[in-house]
């Protein structure tokens with residue numbers, strides 16, 4: 051079989067594995083919802099104490115399961131979820147490598163490939179972080195987004211594997227685009243974390259909508275403070291990478307397009323993304339803006355990241371029209 | 376403490392921008408502020424003019440305003456990506472104005488077609504940078520003092536700190552404190568990890584006399600932050616300077632011909648307001664040959680693969696050298712970069728008029744309109760022999776012609792496999808004589824009549840290389856040269872600020888990385904003789920921002936005391952960052 055076709059099959063394989071992972075993680079969370087409802091109040095009061103200790107660095111609570119006496123639920127499904135997610139990452143990696151061999155170049159030169167590699171990075175960051183601390187509660191969201199991205203890529207962004215035009219033939223393709231993808235993947239996981247932070251925060255503060263039993267699984271994620279600090283750490287890594295992406299892009303544009311910055315739509319939106327995340331970093335340290343207000347910046351920033359990837363490629367007509375569509 | 380610029384304990388040399396939430400600079404953890412506490416507003420009216428100005432300055436340099444300005448900047452950048460912008464897509468702007476006459480005019484007045492040089496966009500970033508400078512200069516001064524200062528005194532109570540540990544030991548309080556201090560200093564005496572002060576404390580109230588340690592590390596974090604912000608200012612200044620000094624010229628050059636680096640030799644020339652024409656070094660350049668390569672496989676059929684312009688550069692000194700210009704690989708001549716921006720065919724066309732005189736002879740630039748190089752061009756033939764009409768020819772050059780049933784034609788491959796010239800013929804007044812400037816790529820047909828056949832169809836003249844064909848209505852003949860010279864569009868650009876822009880950008884990146892990933896920590900220890908005679912060692916830590924390793928640092932410092940045992944029942948916290956666990960054990 052041709053390598054390019056094999057690559058496509060492997061992507062479908064990865065998408066399937068992620069779909070299974072998504073279901074496993076989701077069922078796992080819903081089981082947690084049912085169990086140990088009484089742990090919630092305990093968790094909540096502990097969290098209050100923690101917040102009192104300092105706005106920004108609310109010390110992370112001990113795991114909530116210490117808080118309630120109820121019997122632990124089996125997390126077998128989360129384990130299955132992790133295994134298939136690892137499998138998905140492996141399949142996707144092979145698919146990407148094969149695609150690169152088939153095209154005879156770095157496998158991230160158009161939207162389709164960007165989506166594959168970005169999804170891979172997000173999944174890899176998730177499984178990577180999970181080896182150091184238990185973040186399986188992120189699984190359903192990362193796997194869910196991953197399936198979405200892969201299916202979109204296959205159905206909407208697919209182009210045949212081939213070489214690239216002269217403007218793209220430069221090592222900067224590897225660096226600039228590669229780093230941009232890694233940053234995007236990390237932003238994705240940070241975004242999921244911040245969304246959980248916002249939900250959890252709303253629930254802990256007695257939101258009527260999120261207070262119901264169905265959202266009980268939120269009590270088993272982590273405290274808003276812990277989620278915020280995880281999201282911050284991911285975002286700061288991604289922000290540095292994004293800064294590099296902008297600088298690298300400018301250096302490349304200086305050679306390829308004859309100017310380092312020209313407010314091309316892609317440049318504009320990369321700049322907007324950068325400014326929004328810079329605002330996020332400032333918000334975190336501004337009195338009255340830290341905590342969940344700052345988390346909204348992550349949501350806004352990630353929306354800009356997604357728009358920069360899809361909207362700018364598909365709607366606007368700029369120099370950056372390398373989507374291949 | 377909220378709303379105050381200076382921290383309450385007034386540590387010497389601490390400057391905190393208005394509105395920053397930072398317990399580290401404040402010296403110790405804040406007394407349980409709630410996260411959505413209302414900032415206290417200073418009362419502006421009662422302050423008088425100077426007071427009001429000072430108040431405004433404080434506001435402008437506050438974190439909250441910086442945050443607002445950043446958000447504004449992001450929002451203000453959006454329209455420039457939605458609406459066509461003059462400096463990138465002038466034709467798009469004209470089209471937009473034609474399609475939306477009323478709205479377009481208003482948008483134009485408000486600068487929406489030049490967003491990034493508009494008053495409002497500039498105002499936002501200039502305010503932002505003023506704010507930044509106003510915020511960063513005092514911080515730099517404070518940091519300079521801090522760099523020469525000593526770690527802050529040991530706080531009286533440790534229990535509010537986010538990381539702490541306690542143990543008892545057989546060692547004397549002095550030995551214990553020395554051990555902690557040594558561990559904090561690190562192994563390398565010339566590169567201490569912490570700046571450490573060892574001190575003694577007299578007994579006070581119920582507290583016994585103690586040996587103390589205060590230590591601080593990570594001054595680089597603030598240094599990085601300042602470098603980052605200052606580098607942004609440097610970046611802005613360099614970019615602006617470059618705008619003033621730069622120039623850019625565009626020239627179309629055909630094979631075997633050249634151009635000189637002089638303002639008049641460029642087809643278009645654009646310059647900053649500080650540019651002086653004397654600064655152009657008068658070198659010249661000849662295009663020896665142009666080569667292009669396209670994919671011919673079915674997957675990527677006709678996709679461009681490689682373009683190379685072989686040129687000879689002649690310096691004013693007379694020295695000559697050969698160079699290659701490729702896409703992505705500009706050459707540098709006397710500090711100016713020369714880019715290969717476009718290419719196409721410039722076939723040699725000769726027109727003899729009805730009297731047999733040569734009315735036109737020259738290379739005509741045909742501009743590619745698609746990836747297959749279906750290229751459009753115009754020939755304007757003046758009236759050489761008296762009494763004859765002027766002739767205008769407009770049409771396409773097709774490197775690989777594909778003529779359809781209905782007479783339409785297009786190119787099927789970018790290389791000249793089966794070249795064909797397809798022209799329509801007009802006669803009348805080309806408007807050449809009134810002296811007004813003309814676009815050489817457009818034919819104004821207002822005063823021209825098209826040549827038509829018996830059925831009233833436009834006549835198309837077809838010519839292949841080396842052929843001479845009759846023009847309709849006995850207008851004369853047209854000859855297409857045997858050779859098909861290529862042309863390249865070259866962009867020459869000089870911007871003396873490039874190196875500065877790059878250096879400041881990289882400095883910003885480095886400063887950012889250092890400031891985000893260098894832990895800034897303070898560690899204090901107090902060792903004293905407890906009620907039962909054993910030595911009690913207490914250690915506390917405080918970090919700037921998010922710091923997963925703080926508790927571990929405190930634990931390590933404590934572990935340096937030999938024979939320590941965690942005090943039973945002491946309020947020792949769990950490690951700062953336990954694994955974030957969910958409902959139950961991992962499987």
Ligand code: HEM
Nearest residue numbers: 328331335392436437438441503506507510600607890891
């Ligand atoms: C062009 C505008 C600006 C940009 C792009 C920018 C960007 C950044 C970034 C990326 C950081 C993160 C580094 C870190 O967290 O240590 C940061 C931190 C910081 N910025 Fe700015 N900044 C800008 C303007 C300002 C202004 C106007 C102020 C003063 C009001 C300011 C004050 C600060 C402070 C105090 C920090 C450190 C926060 C902390 O303690 O971690 N910045 N800035």
